[in-house]
Amino acid sequence: MPASPPIDKNTEFARCLESNRISSLAPFHWLSLAIADMVRAPMLSLIYGLVFTAIPVTILYLIYQLDTHLVILPAAVAFALIGPAFAAGLYDVAWELEKGHKPTLGHSLKSMFRNPAGEWGFAILLMVIMIVWMRLAALVHALYPNVPNPTFEQLQSFLALGSLIGGILLMSVFAISAFTPQIMMERRVDIMTAVVSSINAVKNNASAMIVWAFIILFLVLFGFATGGTAFIVIMPLLSYASWHGYIAIIKTKKPRGYE
Template sequence: MPASTSANKNHEFARCFESNKVAITAPFHWLALAFKDITHAPLLSLVYGLLFTLIPAAIMFFVYQSGTHLVILPAAVAFALIGPAFAAGLYDVAWELEKGHSPTLQHSLKSMFRNPAGEWGFAFLLMVVMIVWMRLAALIHALYPNVPDPTFEQLSAFLTLGTLVGGIIMVSVFAISAFAPQIMMERRVDIMTAVISSINAVKTNFAAMLVWGALIIILVILGFLTGTAGFIVIMPLLSYASWHAYIAVIKTKKPRGYE
């Protein structure tokens, strides 16, 4: 009977993992550790960096084809939202380095299927959110004044609604995606457990996560300003740092044996 109870507890749906409280400056430490990871696995980082650069390049192509700069912001937000779901390979590289192993491309690719239902289900969820956000952005664009040089007063409705909707979506998705992909990859739990744990961790470390979110936005904008070339370094950097954030914030019952 006790064994059965223990088994049910281990497979409990929608659990919430406890989280550590980190300093507001912790995100800078995560980035410093990420830089070290890049130096220890330069070739793998370059491969994934080039791969990930294709995503923002496609977004920039869409911006060019649309013929308007007004889709740049929602496109940038969409990329910031969906990026973490496809970083499992880079999480594995950072994980292997922390365990003192030599990361390989084959091993990192396999990590994308450690928890296929959870990882790909979550990726699909973010894809849906991205599509919804882009559709909402298109609807909000209808409020843009149809005059050559609109005044701030004429733009107010467009800017207010766009900022409000975009802000709500961005904060919400950041809260659920900050740690959910890492949790599902390492612990192979269900989506709800990962999402609830991520939201709790962000709430517990609100100040630090505010800084982390700001750093992500700044680096993503920097990537677009470099014509997406900067993402060759930025994407591995953010992915490695996200893994270190997970290690620092989400508690484990037993020490992992590495920092």
């Protein structure tokens, strides 16, 4: 009986890329490198920052003008679809700087199609998770006390279940998305390999990723507190920092020297 051909690890489906272990405070170093990237590519950072800023500003404007929260779901779905694509453009800028090249808008836009099946598949995955969250939120809202000025005791069930479901979904999305887009863009692997590798990297660096999650949360809340205008700086900053986190954590055969 002839021997089976060896498995090509480069084409193996849903494999897990190895990850390094980093210090808990490493995310602050990623931010310092991200600031340097913004200084080296100010116009591209501004262009992408304006694109990202338009989304939360539009959401806030529609909520204020229409006096309804019904616009949040379609806006969130739209952001889930186009957000990863534009983030890939910023990752490409950081990658070009890493290689010592001069980044251009044209080159960064092409990066959105380096791994179209994976990148758009990931966008659809995020969209599905958002829709599930919205449906669960509607179900949880049914527990809200049907009385004016409810007491804390009356709100306990509503708050407890809502916090539990929201926390689980947030942690899941964070683990899934921490490094998945970067892996798919650079290595052109399948979406399952990228997702499994991202989850494994987050698990192996739990303390650092908790710090990173709180940094993201603080900056996003600050962005909305400024009416969305601060996202002009915040989104390029977070995207560049995420790229440096990817470089530091996901192992490569050769040292990259840009961490």
